[in-house]
Amino acid sequence: MEKLFEDMRQSVIDGEEDLAAQLAGQALEEGIDPVMAMDEGFLKGISEAGRLYEEGEFFLPELVCAADAMKAALEILDVELKKNSAGAKNSGKVILATVQGDVHDIGKTIVGAMMTANGYEVHDLGADVPNEEVLRVAAEIQPDIIGLSALLTTTMEEQKNVIDMLSEKNMRDKVKVMVGGAPVSREWSSRIGADGYSDNAMDAVRLADSLMQ
């Protein structure tokens, strides 16, 4: 079994999506506790990938592929994990989106990978996400954090609009909002009433950790 866990860890570190999914399936077939598979296998792999990235050893492609391998395994194990009341380790539930009118996907994808690497359950809604869609998903899955990315000075306004809409729907105090993107600043973040800003993926995780406390 230890060999299987080791393969799981390695599949995530290597960013081998298909292999990770296959190993997750194998674990279920062999009747291995999915919580164990996550904690001893995949999660250890993803936190190792996160560590390698922080230390400058990994580049973005390695990090993003590791996160996707992790997600592929999670999808297979998810049903079983949900049946188990104890659940796997989870730092928090996060929705990420690049705001409406803005197609810049990469920065947010990197933050998502890094948060995944640090044990967050990340729901990446993609780019150019309509504000209503952010609210709809938020109402549905009840995240701890919403992360909103904007790369353009013309679209950063949407970060404010989403926050205002959350307030109108009385959802604002149930969720923390993080903002980021090239034109965004700490000053802008406080002006629009967000809970925090970071200018890189590693700080985004630290910010999320502090918001979760």
Place this chain on the structure above:
Amino acid sequence: MLMTGQVLSSEEIKKIHEGSIRLLRETGIKFPGERAMDILEAGGARVDRDKETAYISEDMVKKALKTAPKKFTLGARNSAFDLEMPSASSSYNLDGTGVSVLEYDSGSKHAAGVKDIADAAVVFDDIDIGTVLWLPAAAQDVPGGARGIVGTGTAFMNCRKHFQDEVKNIREVRYVMEMAKAILGSEEEVRRRKIYSVTYCTVAPLSHDREMMEATMELTKYEAPVLIYPMPACGTTGPASLYSNIVMANAEALSALVLFQLTTPGTPLIFGAALGIVNMRSGIFLEGAPETSVQLMAMTEMGKYYGLPTIVAGCLTDAKVPGMQAVLEKFLTSMPLVLAGVDVVQGIGLLESSMTLSLEQMLIDEEIGRLCRRLAQGVDASPDKELFDDIAAVGQEGHFLKQKSTRKLFRTDEFYLPGSLIDRGSYDEWTNMGSPDMFSKAHERVSAILKEGPKEPLDSGAEKTIKEIMDEAVAKL
């Protein structure tokens, strides 16, 4: 293809060569010394002994070019650092020869001493693009006659790379050759491995310095490579056009080539240059000027035309401290040489028209050198780099972060990874580090390198002998 550049057309190169031949033949070159006169006369030159001037024919130049080797290796104390000449890409000398050292902490200069040379040698050892250590400063705490010898010994003890200096007096030759022998074990190995070479400056206009000439002629007996280094300054020691200054510098270089090939046929020669212009208000020799840079690029092309390895002055500045002017001028005087395909840029670490050494500047210059090297690599359009399948797989929108080729190819040297001096992080990451500038980061690394000390000290026997030779030089020279 690789990125290349040229400043002279093939007709201009020919014109410069012909102009230089005309100067050699008609105006002549002053070689102050009987021995040189004898050798040149025997080699076919018309000589005027009263004027100590020799008139050299094109035929003599052609013969000298035939006997000068086109390929050789500048050996290093540790053979892993041997440098093939000519080399596949441009590397860097430690620049010489200054008189003072800029202190990071006080921001002021002090007279260079033996300790500074040792420190510079240790830092140079750590610099990947650095291949040839020229003594960066003359140690003012050593009696004048022994400075070269003490500097040489100090460099040998602290750095594993090829060492280059000047022999200013014939009496120095025995000392440096004894040192090389102490390291390599035998005179035969000294000849074979060539861990020591000299820079030989001609004296503009159209002359040679007696003592340095005789010392260098003596040194050729040991097959030590000689870097020929004319340095006329346009408007003062050279004529007031870049073109004519190049013609004259080239004539001086060819005159040295002829002399040393006649003295010892087969002597390995390196074609070099340190031409410049002057500040016409003060007369100060200007190194960091665009006119200096194009002249040096032109001389690189002349060296390549003659088929000789090249080491040419570059990475130069007239700025007094590391900073904007220094970086601007050093890049301005590095890149053209690299584009011309120079073997070694001479060199890193000095400020103030090569008068002041800065250990921090050495590391900043390393980054400049690495950037130039990357630029020169150009765009690789080989089949390995055809990623059309990836483009098709990603299609419209989406991204390439997850393509296997992205992971693989970003690890190759097509993509430049800067050292710790260049900041490529975000604003917050930068402020969290205390908003460091290049200079302070360079200082941090200098401190770390010096804390570690020499990478590979000499064995105790060789070190003892070298110290004895240094002591003897201090007592006798």
